[in-house]
Amino acid sequence: MIEKDPITGVETTGHVWDDNIQEFHNPLPRWWLWTFYATVVFAIIYWVIYPSWPVGSTFIKGINTITYQTDAGEEVTSHWNTRALLARDMQTGKSAMAQKAYLNEIAATSYDDIAKDADKLAFVESYGNGVFGEYCAACHQSGAGGVVGEYPNLIDDDWLWGGAPHEIETTLKIGRIGFMPAYEETFNDAQLTQVANYVLSMSGEKSDPALAAAGEEIFHGQTGGCHYCHTNEGTGLKSQGAANLTDKIWTIADVRGAETDEQRLERVKSVIHNGVNRVMPAWSSRLSDTEIKVLTAYLLNKRAGGQ
Template sequence: MAVRERDPLTGYLTTGHEWDGIKELSTPIPHWWVSVFIASCVVAVIYMWLYPSFAITEGYFPGTLGWTSRGQLKEEVVDARAAQAQWRQRLMAVPLDQVEQNDDLRRFAVTGGRAIFNENCAPCHGVGAGGQIGQFPSLLDDDWIWGGTLADIAQTVQHGIRNDDADSRQSMMPTFGDMLSAREIDQVADYVLTLSKPADDTSRAAMPGAAIFAQNCVACHGATGDGNREMGAPRLNDGIWLYGGGKAAIVRQITHPRMGMMPAFGAKLGEEAVRMLAVYVHTLGGGER
């Protein structure tokens, strides 16, 4: 049986355990630590009573103060919108193409637009708006399928592309794999590759794919590959490619074209947010006047 005794050096009792002559002391917990622990327990009980805390049969105990983080967020949003009211009114009062002429109003729109972009657009176009090759277009360059003016961008954000919105822009590239032979597709791909590179017009016109391009592609993309924004036909002569600019990618696009869809954000975000987004995207580097 373990025998407890008092240690002559420290004055503390031992636990009665001994290992090779070493005895274990029974050191008491400091009084200040015990006091802090008890006080913490009291505070925790009070907190659980005042604020949402433990689970009950139906949901959770809401707390006697009725406070919720969601309610606090709503109050902060209301306060923030009240503080921004004059700027939002100015944003809606000024014609869209004149927003950027006022530095303060432009900064307000760009700041709000960036936050809205990161929440709604970044999953596809990236946080920096650089897009994803083979998936979503970059918004940093000056290549615009549907136009890069503020009005064009606002239209695209408001109604989207190829969706069920009544005013959504629509376009479709035919599946030429059902109309042209593999050899013809290969030839027209070779021709398309030359459109974005310096080449002699005579030698280019003599290529086998030139006649095929003229017969099947000029109506939408133009004789020199300038594209057609009214039809949503992209440029082919600027070296900027959404689905890849190598020959294999071009052959694949001609054979079985890929066409993306963009949601209509107008109903979800409202006109104020659409304007902010349009200004933000327009100022990224490729906006047109």
């Protein structure tokens, strides 16, 4: 016999506590039960297909597989996992294929035409910014302004190894070694002061005329031999990465940041005394020719004032 609560009319289980507390018989809705059973079945199937439970020092890897290519171009088939999925999507996904199409267009387009095409330039800015951020920004800073005395500014007009597109490409591919010998054992302090005055005078900075004249003789003579790399006019040699000393752009001695004439002189003397030894790595083993072209176009756009 089915018992019902006399007040609500709801079926009860017949269990009563304290004379009037009864347990109602309210079964779960059938749709809820079937949904629950479905989730259990789904979970079991998922555990079979995809990685799931830990077992000892490993885990159940599932029967599903995924195929992708390594950076070396080798095809690899692995059990399904999110890293392999990401690798495949970056190679064959919709966004990846669109990116490859753009890269192919950039590879076939001249730098002048890239600069005239707003769509291509936007891609260069987006893709190049990512490449620059990953490989270059640690030294040259996120805005490519560099660090005086350490890493060159890439958005000014003073490119020691040349700022033409093919010259930038070469720099990126093979790297550069910026070297100037230290003159600590060659010049005494008087000679060091004289040469530093002459170097300052070449770019129009305040200097002592008499000391600069003496420094000019050392600069062009066998004692200093500075003209071999910086030329007789002091305009530098791109083939050597030797700085132009006449253009008022100071990449190593922080002359612009000096507050007094004495401080400017000391900073130039310090560079001559200690020399220069800067190395930029070659990127040809890390970046494809097309990526180097994108990065070159990105830097050219930066230099032209693009954002």
